[in-house]
Amino acid sequence: MSSASERLLARAAREITPGMVVNLGIGLPTKVVNHVEPDFEVCLHTENGMTGVGRTLPLEHANRNLIDAGGAYVSEVPGSAFFDSATSFAIVRSGRLDLTMLGAFEVAANGDLANWKIPGKFSPGVGGGVELAQKARRVVILTSQVDRAGNPKLKQECSLPLTARACVDRVVTDMAVIDVGPEGFELVELADGITQNEVAEATGAPLIVRQGTLPRF
Amino acid sequence: MSSASERLLARAAREITPGMVVNLGIGLPTKVVNHVEPDFEVCLHTENGMTGVGRTLPLEHANRNLIDAGGAYVSEVPGSAFFDSATSFAIVRSGRLDLTMLGAFEVAANGDLANWKIPGKFSPGVGGGVELAQKARRVVILTSQVDRAGNPKLKQECSLPLTARACVDRVVTDMAVIDVGPEGFELVELADGITQNEVAEATGAPLIVRQGTLPRF
Amino acid sequence: MRLSDKQCRMESAIAHIKDGDTVLVGGFGVPGTPMTLLQALVNHGAQNLTVIKNDANEPGMGVDHLLRNGQVSRLITTHLGLNSHAIALMNAGTIDVEFNAQGILAERIRAGGAGIGAVLSDIGIGTELAEGKQVVEVRGKAYLVETAIRANVALLHAELSDPFGNLAYAATARNFNPLMAMAADRVIAETEAVLPLGALAADRVHTPGVFVDHVVELEHLSEEYAVVER
């Protein structure tokens, strides 16, 4: 993994505050767990039916019945609980999930999220993403600032089918931390070695810059 | 308990066929269990959250956490299961309850049942009775043929608030076994020493008599 | 990753309850009724409460203390048959009582806990239980809209817990407790024993601790928890 990705993950891990219940989506978000201190006070939830998710295990130590929603073999922590899929999403929909981190194809300036379907190219199904995006108390997106073709993923409006409307609170990228505020995207932190102008150029919508010296990560 | 009541209970117990899942309502129906052989193949359900209900226990052997829906202390049988109230009524509403036996204030010739409210006199609440009456695969009513004032409890129409419409399959009384058929009440068995005419006079609606010699109980 | 310790003093947990709050109370009869939390709520004195419980216990027990202390203005329940005092209060108009079919009350609370707006059910159609309820037709069949119930607070009784609030109930003391655990903004569980984290096996948990805000270990069980001689 590149140092930019590691920096993104380390920054994303700081979104987790003590006592939170957190769901880390499939892909990049799952890797945030490697940047959380072993003794940090947090309860990880996985939508296939577990709270108190522990570290990912190598195959030789795996329990065939104990996976996360991405299919990785995970461990228990003291105090883990297992439950069925209805209970698992009751946790999400009833507001007991303090934070979810998800990936994105596109994020709009009003917080709309598209991350499950590219018509004609990619449509494996929506899984648990809609409920996580729509109902977690706080939604943080982890993504590269631009896609492989160099086009901004943060846009004025999404062009792809939406996962959920007006759900995103913050985006953490390889270049910056950007909040979704009442007036749109707001630059709140910069990655080391990145300038405000570089972020603005890589963002497909107006970028408000918070007053004062921006923190670096 | 009078011998007529005992006879009613013994007859009612024969409604239970091997392998059934059965809920015995509060009051008289609960006592049917004393007329079921200890080794009989049946699963008793109680709506407060248990299958495999065993015999009622005297206070000195009672478990403070193990009651039936009527508040009696009961025992487990090998293979009992405990569950929450939502699951308990899922069993009832989804058609897994083969038989319920309930009491009645009134039964109508079309199978309507009134057993929970006498306006101005008795309205302790409906409890689980509506769902039992409406959703059990078979509903058998246990009642005296007439009320304390001598008036028939089987009537052309109910005058009291209904528990459920067209739900009753059979009525077992101190005098007879009466089915609710497409054309109304049908006399199918007689208690020992009771005549057809006596039953007809104690019934507030036309009584069809099944052909042939009626079985006695 | 370490799970939070939610143990606290009963009084500080109960202190969050405000006048006018809606309170879910676990239990079916004695089993699962949080007798000690209810006594603490009597001592706290919050007024004008809406209490949601399967039943009103028996005279002089559990929820009846709240009724006698004049703290309850509205009771959402299924059956008051064992509490003549509650029936008298209802008949006198002192408390407003709403009766639900028992399994429908369970579903409405569960719906609140599952973040569902309502369930559509045919229970009670054609009876007075259906009166005043919104009707929706789906695939040609009529259903009653049974709206979700959520409360400010839930009071639960568990046999075993851990400090994170994972709960296990004994026998028929489970009843409404796991449903109510899901359906309140603040969930307070009294528990007969708090085991160390990890001692309650993950497969044995009946209520995941993520639903629980406060865990109160009972020092002793009062007479009200005991077998009742009627």
Next chain:
Amino acid sequence: MRLSDKQCRMESAIAHIKDGDTVLVGGFGVPGTPMTLLQALVNHGAQNLTVIKNDANEPGMGVDHLLRNGQVSRLITTHLGLNSHAIALMNAGTIDVEFNAQGILAERIRAGGAGIGAVLSDIGIGTELAEGKQVVEVRGKAYLVETAIRANVALLHAELSDPFGNLAYAATARNFNPLMAMAADRVIAETEAVLPLGALAADRVHTPGVFVDHVVELEHLSEEYAVVER
């Protein structure tokens, strides 16, 4: 009062499945997927099935055998990301695929199991997931009508059972199994061990045996149950 013994041979349980049936299949990935029952259904050969499962397993595993054998005409699911073969069949129009939000699929199945007609939910409102769904307004808020799902048959995998069909699941192998157990006219559970009646504690049961029609003890676990190297 003695509980029924529902143990039977796998083939005789599977023989009840007919062409055109709707079949609920437990599991989320490998855990909880009834691999052996699925193989028996392949051998049985029933055609034109509607299969309801969270996912389609991976190529060459579980439900994918049914797809390869041409037995599935319709798949109701949440995510096919691990099965490129299923996606290819969907894109080719060989199978009809209906995607549900995962928790909504769980609620729809649970509703079928609870004898509820539908649940009202705001999940997916304003997205293409809401297209074609009936909308109901309750207390001034719009909800989608998410109709109950019931099936002819459910195929489950449990770790432990007793002859009556009380089931307990291991870790995250629980997932959809307890919900599907409630929602089918005929429920067939394969189980890694059948304990004597009474050996599975009543407080430890995840699915009450009243929901289960057939219990099949597995003689051995095939490779498909093992840890997957990807």
